[in-house]
Amino acid sequence: MGTTKTEHFSANQNQIATMLKALGHPARIAILEFLMKVDSCICGDIVSELPLAQPTISQHLKELKNAGLIKGTIEGTAICYCIDEKAIEVLKVYFSTIADGLESKQKNCC
Amino acid sequence: MGTTKTEHFSANQNQIATMLKALGHPARIAILEFLMKVDSCICGDIVSELPLAQPTISQHLKELKNAGLIKGTIEGTAICYCIDEKAIEVLKVYFSTIADGLESKQKNCC
DNA sequence: CCTATTTATTGTAATATTGCAATAAAACAA
C-alpha cells in the first residue's frame, strides 16, 4: 500500500491530477507566480527569490517540468525556464467548465 | 525535514496550494467529477462508484472538505455532499488570470 | 589548461500520504 491506484482512473483524470499535484505546494505556486511576474523567461535567479536551498528548488522545478507545467531550455550557463501556456490553458478550461456547470445547475440542498 | 515550509509563503499562495493539493489525486478528481455528474447533491453512492474501499473514500472526502472544496450536510442516515462553488470559482479565476497574463505577454524565448 | 558560475544529482533524515481491515458511531426501521 501507499501507492496511488492510478490504473483505476481515466487518463484525463490522471493528467489533471498530476498537474494539480505539481501545483499543490506553496513553493511551486511561488515559482509559477515568479515566472509570471518576470517579463523575460530567463530565470537564473529563482533561487535568490525563494526561501529555499538550491537543491530543493531544482527538485521543485523538475516536478513542475515533469508535470508539463514549465519548459526549460539551456541558455549558456543559465537555464531559461518559462510557463507552458498550453498546460495552464487546460487547467483554466477545466475549472471554467466545472464552474459554468455548477452555475447552470439548481442546487436543492447544502 | 520532510515538512513543507508554509510559513515562508503568502497566505494566498498557501491557500491555492492547499486546494490544488487536495485535487492532486485521481480519486479526488473522480469524486469531484461524480459530484458534477449527479444532478442532486445527495451522494450516498460514491463508494459504489469508485474502485476504492469505503474508508479510503471517506478519507478522500475529508481532505476535500478540509481544503474547502466540498460541503457535507447530514441527511438522515446518509450524508449529502456537494461542491463548494466559491472554491471552484477561486481556482477558475486563478488560472484564468495566469492564462490571460501569458497571452498578453511577448514570449522572447522557450 | 584552470577557475568561477550555474544547475543537477545523490544520499539521507524527517514527515506525509495512500489504502484498507477492523471497528465505532450515528440514524432509521421494525
Add this chain to the structure above:
DNA sequence: TTGTTTTATTGCAATATTACAATAAATAGG
C-alpha cells in the same frame, strides 16, 4: 430495544514527499 444501513475513525504497512548538505556536471572566461 435490536438490527440494518451509512459514514467515520483507528491502526498499521507500504510508499511518497520535502528539504538540504555534499557532490557532480556543464559551460563560460580567462
